[in-house]
Amino acid sequence: MTQHQAAPQALLGPAPAVLEGIRHPGVNLAVWTRSLSPCLRLAAAQRIDGGVAPLCLYVEPGEAAGRLPDLLPSAALAADIAYLAEQFLRISGSPRAHVDLEVLHHDACRYFHVDQVGLRLLCSYAGPGTEWLSEDNLNRAALGTGNNAAVIRDPHRVHRLETGWAGLFRGEAAAPGRGIVHRSPPIRQNGERRLLLRIDVPGPHIPE
Numbered sequence: 001m002t003q004h005q006a007a008p009q010a011l012l013g014p015a016p017a018v019l020e021g022i023r024h025p026g027v028n029l030a031v032w033t034r035s036l037s038p039c040l041r042l043a044a045a046q047r048i049d050g051g052v053a054p055l056c057l058y059v060e061p062g063e064a065a066g067r068l069p070d071l072l073p074s075a076a077l078a079a080d081i082a083y084l085a086e087q088f089l090r091i092s093g094s095p096r097a098h099v100d101l102e103v104l105h106h107d108a109c110r111y112f113h114v115d116q117v118g119l120r121l122l123c124s125y126a127g128p129g130t131e132w133l134s135e136d137n138l139n140r141a142a143l144g145t146g147n148n149a150a151v152i153r154d155p156h157r158v159h160r161l162e163t164g165w166a167g168l169f170r171g172e173a174a175a176p177g178r179g180i181v182h183r184s185p186p187i188r189q190n191g192e193r194r195l196l197l198r199i200d201v202p203g204p205h206i207p208e
Contacts (some may be wrong), residue, residue: 043074127194129161
């Protein structure tokens, strides 16, 4: 597996095995830097234009591949989400995961922050991906103040996931004081849209 250190706490690589890196001490972001197939790009564009309601469901290991084809018209999209869900369940060790696929037209989380979760998988099938900060480019003491300028040391060194990249984000529940600092990319001003997949372990933020 080819992979490289993008920042002291982040691992990026072109093979799905890079996601295993989230298990390593000190790593709070692991990103599979993949390219989407034409079928997946078309399915994402059709879902954005279709005006459909968000897809939300809970899955247990081995369930996703059987349930998602009945909920999504695109076999390619259903298979890809099922694969990511199974990877998430295996790596997290959770007996259950919450899967959410939603079209976003707004700036969901415009302030840099840390999620109060253990692990979270994010993938933008269409539109820009999640932005994140390396540890040497942030002031953690300024988190929660609603002031991005105080959090970011150098705005020219803000990282962003590309469309289609799948990232495992470690939150505060799994790494107190070291959760990955990130935000949703600003899209409202440019009229952009995103098709965002989010996979979580159920908890206080997502009741069973």
